[in-house]
């Protein structure tokens with residue numbers, strides 16, 4: 149894989165797409181400091197703050213802790229000042245997270261709607277089995293990004309690791325950098341756009357030409373991050389649909405070729 | 406020549422010849438429903454030593470014999486409280502028709518027990534019919550929805566199934582109609598392969614974090630079960646307990662499925678009998694026996710099976726295939742439709758085709774109509790009631806006022822294999838094979 153330099157994060161943080169509270173109010177309540185609190189207490193506090201109708205909250209010292217902001221049903225913006233562990237925002241019906249650091253495995257797992265921004269790198273399984281909403285990783289994402297994706301959008305401005313989009317079912321992945329080996333193995337449906345090199349495609353995945361509508365969509369999605377789609381040689385990966393149904397190898401046909 | 410002697414190879418039996426020629430046609434493995442067809446050492450190989458002069462029996466009909474069962478007492482604020490020690494196993498909507506799922510829920514509710522969703526998500530009608538519903542979290546996550554999770558009475562993380570431990574699921578295209586495909590976010594008509602690994606965690610250390618995630622999402626209210634197919638039972642049980650499971654669900658190789666490669670059913674995993682014994686030993690070795698409950702399944706058909714599983718140390722059992730048989734699977738009706746599948750009543754294992762003659766394992770509306778919900782539910786409830794009575798009859802004859810008081814001491818083995826696996830004396834001897 150070629151090295152991929154992520155666009156300057158400081159310019160990215162200042163783009164217009166940074167989620168703002170629904171009422172436009174930038175006013176935060178008292179920040180929530182994780183120091184000395186159990187995960188249970190942090191998550192209960194987040195739910196309690198959301199219940200007061202607060203538009204946003206900042207979480208201090210997440211220190212890579214697992215299972216933060218899990219099982220949410222709120223559009224309140226939660227800003228993590230630091231890195232988070234596994235499953236941040238997982239099993240959420242609706243989440244609005246801004247992670248100002250890196251994240252562990254399975255960020256936004258099974259997300260149904262909303263948005264999660266990871267300003268650093270994401271570890272393995274980013275957006276695993278996510279069914280809706282958008283997960284934006286401004287750095288790189290590790291192995292198996294978008295595994296079993298079921299309808300959500302995963303945007304990665306950097307590279308993605310091996311085995312990404314494994315058994316992807318629906319949804320969209322946009323990757324500006326390179327994709328590791330075995331991309332989209334056993335994909336059912338959905339589409340993956342890769343701006344860099346693809347190490348190899350998995351079973352039943354194929355490259356297909358981009359349409360004008362695809363480029364417009366890429367411009368829209370990446371424009372939010374001040375990235376120009378045309379700066380990349382995007383390739384589109386979809387399912388070849390050759391393995392949809394079990395069928396025996398056609399030996400006679402194979403020999404004829 | 407009169408009466409020629411026909412020689413049959415014990416290696417190339419008619420079944421082996423058929424299997425070779427079938428593969429020669431298909432160019433792939435054979436797929437079918439049901440569990441292992443082969444004979445394995447089973448609970449039938451144990452018998453009870455009931456009361457005589459050394460112990461007093463309880464009166465068969467009237468004396469109290471408690472059947473209440475608690476599952477998930479370790480961490481959950483709301484453990485599952487069952488009236489009977491028999492639950493309905495996870496079977497997917499997709500594999501089963503809507504009517505079958507609703508009937509199972511209704512029957513379980515009447516009997517005060519739980520039923521379980523399956524690969525493909527939670528049906529609203531199933532939730533409505535089931536007073537206590539266990540929500541499966543499978544590798545495929547088809548239809549998995551945080552909203553449904555919050556409606557669940559327990560979560561069951563499925564690591565594997567007895568019919569195919571280490572293998573993924575299959576749902577052939579003929580069953581993937583618009584509704585099923587919609588629920589699973591899949592294209593209609595696809596031969597759907599469910600993955601065998603979870604998408605978001607890999608080993609037991611990750612599982613611990615996954616379990617915490619599920620608990621956080623459900624406010625630590627409901628129990629979390631971990632279901633496994635029986636292979637390296639002792640290690641698996643200990644790892645699942647360490648990962649934080651409230652309940653271990655262990656499925657032996659006799660366990661049913663709607664569709665898998667027959668090589669898995671016949672050649673993979675260990676039978677339910679030794680699996681129970683190993684699981685109980687594992688729980689005792691790490692000092693959590695009684696704190697973490699054990700739910701076992703795989704070939705449970707009768708009260709004696711239930712009683713033996715409990716006596717070996719299980720807290721409850723789960724039934725899949727038997728509950729379907731109670732509602733009419735393999736019943737000699739619509740016989741011509743069994744013939745169309747190339748089978749006969751009592752021999753059908755054709756759930757994978759989607760053309761179930763009795764409307765259970767199908768998505769065809771015309772076939773499903775053959776299974777009226779109320780009648781199917783009544784049959785399942787009657788069958789559960791009968792199994793409970795049989796279990797109590799044995800417990801009372803052993804002098805127990807609670808079915809959970811059945812114990813190993815009440816059992817002996819009829820075969821050397823069963824003696825070795827159960828570590829029980831061979832009937833009428835003091836000999837325990839291997840000890």
Ligand SMILES: Cc1cc2nc3c(=O)[nH]c(=O)nc-3n(C[C@H](O)[C@H](O)[C@H](O)COP(=O)(O)O)c2cc1C
Pocket residue numbers: 439440494495496497500501522523524541563565566567632656659660661662663702703704705723724725726727756766
């Ligand atoms: C038709 C059918 C569908 C099944 N679907 C599932 C499933 O979706 N998830 C699962 O964990 N087990 C599934 N199983 C396995 C059962 O949960 C259970 O482990 C098994 O049926 C127990 O063995 P028994 O059939 O001998 O009672 C299925 C079994 C059958 C018969």
Ligand code: SF4
Pocket residue numbers: 438729733734735736753754755756757760761762763764765766
């Ligand atoms: S009768 Fe129906 S449920 Fe029973 S084995 Fe045949 S197809 Fe499966």
